[in-house]
Every structure is written in structure tokens, then in C-alpha cells.
Amino acid sequence: MVGMLPPEISGESDDPLVLLTTVGDALLAQILAARLEAEGVSAQLKGEFSGPYPMTVGGMAETEVWVPESLMADARLILQDVETHEEASEYEPLDSRISTSQGVSFLWWIAAALLLVSIWSVRVLP
Numbered sequence: 001m002v003g004m005l006p007p008e009i010s011g012e013s014d015d016p017l018v019l020l021t022t023v024g025d026a027l028l029a030q031i032l033a034a035r036l037e038a039e040g041v042s043a044q045l046k047g048e049f050s051g052p053y054p055m056t057v058g059g060m061a062e063t064e065v066w067v068p069e070s071l072m073a074d075a076r077l078i079l080q081d082v083e084t085h086e087e088a089s090e091y092e093p094l095d096s097r098i099s100t101s102q103g104v105s106f107l108w109w110i111a112a113a114l115l116l117v118s119i120w121s122v123r124v125l126p
Helices: 026-038 069-091 100-124
Strands: 016-023 044-047 064-068
Touching: 016 026, 016 069, 026 044, 026 064, 026 069, 069 100
Parallel strands: none
Antiparallel strands: 016 064, 044 064
């Protein structure tokens, strides 16, 4: 489970937590923590994201990602992999299989088919 407690009250005294990175978006920090957890690295987040009025701009929006010191090398590799994939997908279209013009054309065909079916049902059915 992704820890949400600050490191100073986490209760893990046998393996101290160290700061892996600071992320400017709480959602991205939670995604990173989930990826770390999936790879077997426990992660804890510290920031203003969990309060009643989460901050979304400036320095107060930053979320720290903490990991056990013994797993820091693994965590850095995972972070590097996440950053590499983030940069690669930043310039790719959301769905490269269907362009915008194909999507609009497809919608016109669906609208035309629905219109024909409704006209047919009015003429054929009493």
C-alpha cells in the first residue's frame, strides 16, 4: 500500500527513509509511488495533497516521494524509467490509430445510419 504518512511519523526506524524526488503534481507523485510499490519498493508521499484544501500551484503543490535507504538504487532506476517513458509519450498522440479527421468521418457515418434507421422505422412501422 502506498504510504501517505510523512516520513518522520512513519514508524520505520530500521531502514531510514530518504528523499527520492520532489514532484510538482500530486497525481504524478501518486502514480510514481504506485509504480515503485509494483516493483517492490515501498514509497511514502509527503505534501499538501492530502489536506482538505490541496494546493495545486507553486511550491506548496510539490509532493515529496520518500523510499527506504536500502532500496534507493532500485528506486532511482525505476524513476529514470518512468521519466524516460513520460518524455517519449509526451509527443505521441493519445490514439495514433485514429486521426481526428477519421474520427469525425466515423461520427458522420453513425449519424447518417441512425437517421436512415429512424426514417425507415417511421415509414415501415405503423
